[in-house]
Amino acid sequence: MKICVTSTGENLDADVDPRFGRCKYFLIIDIDSMNVEYFSNDSMMASGGAGIKAAEMIAKKGASVVITGNVGPNAFQTLTAAGIKVITGVTGNINQVIGNFKKGELKEIDAPSVESHFGMGGRRG
Amino acid sequence: MIISVASGKGGTGKTTISTNLALSTGEVQFLDCDVEEPNANIFLKAKIKGYEEVSLNIPEIDKKKCDYCGKCSEFCAYNALAVVPNNILVFPELCHSCGGCELVCPKNAVNWNKRVIGIIEHGQTNGIDFYQGLLNVGESQAVPVIKALKRKIDKSKNVIIDVPPGTSCPVIESISGSDYCILVTEPTPFGLHDLRLAVDVVRHLNIPFGVVINRDGVGDDKVEFYCKKENIPVLLKIPERKKIANLYSTGIALVNESHEWHEMFGLIYSRIKEEVSI
Numbered sequence: 001m002k003i004c005v006t007s008t009g010e011n012l013d014a015d016v017d018p019r020f021g022r023c024k025y026f027l028i029i030d031i032d033s034m035n036v037e038y039f040s041n042d043s044m045m046a047s048g049g050a051g052i053k054a055a056e057m058i059a060k061k062g063a064s065v066v067i068t069g070n071v072g073p074n075a076f077q078t079l080t081a082a083g084i085k086v087i088t089g090v091t092g093n094i095n096q097v098i099g100n101f102k103k104g105e106l107k108e109i110d111a112p113s114v115e116s117h118f119g120m121g122g123r124r125g
Numbered sequence: 126m127i128i129s130v131a132s133g134k135g136g137t138g139k140t141t142i143s144t145n146l147a148l149s150t151g152e153v154q155f156l157d158c159d160v161e162e163p164n165a166n167i168f169l170k171a172k173i174k175g176y177e178e179v180s181l182n183i184p185e186i187d188k189k190k191c192d193y194c195g196k197c198s199e200f201c202a203y204n205a206l207a208v209v210p211n212n213i214l215v216f217p218e219l220c221h222s223c224g225g226c227e228l229v230c231p232k233n234a235v236n237w238n239k240r241v242i243g244i245i246e247h248g249q250t251n252g253i254d255f256y257q258g259l260l261n262v263g264e265s266q267a268v269p270v271i272k273a274l275k276r277k278i279d280k281s282k283n284v285i286i287d288v289p290p291g292t293s294c295p296v297i298e299s300i301s302g303s304d305y306c307i308l309v310t311e312p313t314p315f316g317l318h319d320l321r322l323a324v325d326v327v328r329h330l331n332i333p334f335g336v337v338i339n340r341d342g343v344g345d346d347k348v349e350f351y352c353k354k355e356n357i358p359v360l361l362k363i364p365e366r367k368k369i370a371n372l373y374s375t376g377i378a379l380v381n382e383s384h385e386w387h388e389m390f391g392l393i394y395s396r397i398k399e400e401v402s403i
Contacts, residue, residue: 043204046204048203048204048219049203049204049205049216049219050204052204052207052214052216052219053204053207055207055209056195056198056207056208056209059209059210060209060210074216074219077214078207078209078214081207081209081212081214082209082210082212083210
């Protein structure tokens, strides 16, 4: 099974990036083989729809779970349409997060955790 | 002749200038293009007689024809379409109605739906043919409403346009095609900073322009110094007066209160007319 974690760096030693659509990197991790692919986020600076683009990309990569800090409504809708489970409110070292996920300690959500443009900082687009 | 009244910085007095100019001139068409918060009619007091809806075309995907190839979503610059395995989503509030998705769709699966985003109101007062746009709350695209407003322009008439603040797309849309642009500012560091941005815009659009300094006396002389250095005419300075603020707060136009102001705005209008006709 493949999962996607939003990340501040290129490998499992990095922390979970709290933003979904505007995170720095996406790590696609095969939980069984622990094979890790990373992608820098092209949509980080998009004026709108960054979460939609990110969700599309993750669906294409075949991930079935997303682990991140917060997800907005458009991204959540896209992930749900792709049948991807969403886990939010996660922080800290990704190695540890994966461990917790494997132990079944992380719970999926059934609604977006923040409003649109949350990851853009103080300025709204 | 089309005169637009813009500013860069918000709250400098665009509406004060545009409404007083209109009232002193009479027989003009007035367009309030500040569609997110139009307020010119507080001073013009036109009786609204009718309205029409402004709508956008939003794609609707025929899922019987769509094979989820993703070409439309790849094309969309505003990320208004999402294609995931065996599903496609449209995000209407992000769509700019360019029609590109229909062009790139190999399966002819794109149909169109209308989505109302605002209205245009029309009324009349003292010879002024008044129009204002109202963008629905929560909508982000002011430009289509401004475009619809500008289609009301009667070229045989003199037109005054009240422009939204800033220097972004709605401002460009509002002032494009003007024969002259009045930039209203205040003599403060913020006023000067945003005036410079606005000057860049009107110069880029090749529109002749002049500056009105409102609340003269509150700040410093850097705006005047800048105008002198850049060879920009200062058309008028409105002093900082409690009486002017009082009139504004009760919705009374300056020209309706004193003959002096009436004459002053009349002079500005003649001066602009002269400059445009050269």
